[in-house]
Amino acid sequence: MNVRVTSLLTFEDCPRRFFAENILGLKVPSAAADIGTAIHTVAERWYKEGKNFPGFKKAAEDEIKKFPDTLNIENVIEIAGLAKKFISVYGEGGFDYQVIPEIRLQIPVGRHTVSGQMDALFMPLFPGMPAKIVDLKTGRNRAVTKQLAIYAFLVVKSFGGIHDVLVRYEWVRLNEKDEYHYSEKNLIEIELWINQQVKxxxxxxxxxxxxxxxxxxxxxxxxxxxxxxxxxxxxxxxPVEDSIEDLAELPTSPELLTSEMAEKYASRLLALQGKVKQIENVLKIWTEKHGPLLVGDQAMGKFEKAAQRQFDVKKVIERCQERGLNPLEYITLSSTAAKKLERKIDLEGCYTEKPSPPTWSIKKVETVGLESTVNTVKETVEILAEDEKAVPEQPTVSSLVKDFGVFLKGAEAPQEALENVRVAYRCSESGKYDETFWDALMSAVAWQGLQNEKAQEIAYMIQQIENVAQAG
Ligand code: SF4
Incomplete structure (x- = not known):
């Protein structure tokens, strides 16, 4: 069976839902999901069709026709607008990366396969650089999952020589991004998780x-x-778990517990906690439908709670000042509010860290290397293409040098030649066609082993670069 990455996550949440969607083939109409699909398709068409692209509005209109049950003409503007935002991502490859939109990778896991489709994969053109994955998220809920960590693993497994992957969630509606870095070392944990889920x-x-x-x-x-x-x-x-009766009686003193027994009790405790949670969840849903349950003098269900007071902080400060009180002695910044604020301003140096004593708790050992977070930034997404109609771009010196670099890489030019093109590219990016630029460019082709037709192609490319540089 082929299991998609998103289905692996569904299985972790609820195996029965996985069964309904993947084995019974249940597909529930969802406007949100169809809008996401339409945005991806419009962005991909823009990239692949070039001058034949009919324009964002027309492409979005084509897409809504594919989802008559969920989408209509009112969705066109939204789809076109978000697709325009996303295409700016494709321009990030620069000279160092080759961008591959909508790529699907698949790897074998046991007797099954696991596959994932990435919105944009950036493969480095030079050794030692990390690959990059960008995933477009159209939801309003900024919830990061293991999805891109698994994609990173697929990339490392599918392409030789890639040891690091930078992944980015692009929240197009929120204009926000979440970025993470995964090394081969972090990905060992992801591999274990995938194997466990597939098993x-x-x-x-x-x-x-x-x-x-x-x-x-x-x-x-x-x-x-x-x-x-x-x-x-x-x-x-x-399903009924093994009964706790098969465990030896709990000794009255912890001193008498052997480590083997302690481990057995710990594992049984977790199983019981899971069962309690499961029963609670079922009862929550049941009581919502049928009303509260009475058990002796206890009632279970959803009950009204006393209204919570929402304070107007400005007024509270004024009132304190009227009474000669220092409001800062009474008002503190909650950690939730601080986190929210930190997305807008840097709070470094605004707090002290109070060590808290260790407490007894049960916690999950993290499998996703979140410590490898590079940063979480709020940033306005640049919109590179504002025009409704995609106009084929005139070649620039830097785009020609970039093509030249890609060509040399394909022709298996030595590393030194690629480094020289890189220097030339950097010069061209800043519009400097000086001695350094020409020296680097010409040194890039001074290597042996070229077949005749490739040499001719290089000569043509150099000629083109010269023409455009002189015209500029
Ligand atoms: S338990 Fe909930 S999530 Fe799982 S299949 Fe049933 S309704 Fe869906």
Whole structure:
């Protein structure tokens, strides 16, 4: 079976939903998902069709026709606008990267395969540089998942010589980005996670529908299978775990517990906690539908809560000052508010760190190397192409030098030659066609081993660069 990366994440959230979508083939109409698909297609067409591209508006109109149940003429402006924002990403390759839009990679995992389609992959043209992945996100909820870490792993596995990958979530509606760096070392954990998920899918497949357990929770709100799902209708009996009775009686003193027993109790505790959460989730959904449950003198359900007071901080400060009180002794910045503020201003130096004593807790050992975060920035996305109609660009010196570099790389030119083109490219980017530029450019072709036709092509390219440089 081929498992898409997004389906692996679905399986982690709820195996039964994975079953509904991937085995039963359930597809729920979703305007949000179709808008995302349409934006990708319009951006890809702009890239691939060049001068034949019919314009963003027309391309968006073509797309909405493919989704008559969910999209209509009112979505055209939005699709065209967001596609325009996204194409600016394609221009980021510069001289050092080759951009590959909408690439699908697939790797074998056990007797299955795992595949993922990336919005834009930037492959380095020079050794030792990281590959880059940019993924367009059209949602309004800035939630980062393992998705791009898995894509990074697919890239490392599929292309030799890539040891580092920079990934970026591009939140086009929010004009924000999240960037992460994955090295081969971080990706070992991702590989383990993928293997584990695929193994569990394989195990479930062997058992049939029963093998795909329900995991009711917040994901049910977005699940197209919720109407038919036994968990949400209250008919679901979670599989029974081994009983705790098979464990030896818990000794009265922790001193008497052997490490083997401690490990067994720890693993059973986690299983029981998982079960409690599962029962709670089922009961939450059940009581929402049927009303509260009474158990002895306890009631379970959704109850009204006392309204929370929302303070007008400005007025509170004024009131304190009227009474001669220092408001800063009473008002603090919550960590949630600080995080929000930090997206707009740098708070470095505005706080001290208070060490907190260790507390007993159960926490997940992180599998995604979030410590490898490069940065999280709020940045306005540049819109390179404002024109409704894509106009084929005139070649510039730098674009010609770039093509020349790509050509030399394809002709397996030595590293030194590529370095020289790189120097020439940097000069051309800043509009300097001086001695350094020409020296670097000409040194790039002074290497042996060229076949005649390639030499002719190089001569033609140099001629073109000269013409454009002189015209400029
Ligand atoms: S409704 Fe909830 S429990 Fe049922 S399949 Fe969907 S996500 Fe899973």
């Amino acid at each position: 569990q899918i394989d195990k479930a497949l062997r058992k049939g529908e029963e093998g795909f357990t329900c995991n009711p929770g917040h994901v049910c709100a977005y699940c197209g299978y919720a109407q038919q799902c036994p968990a949400t209708s209250g008919d679901y009996n979670p």
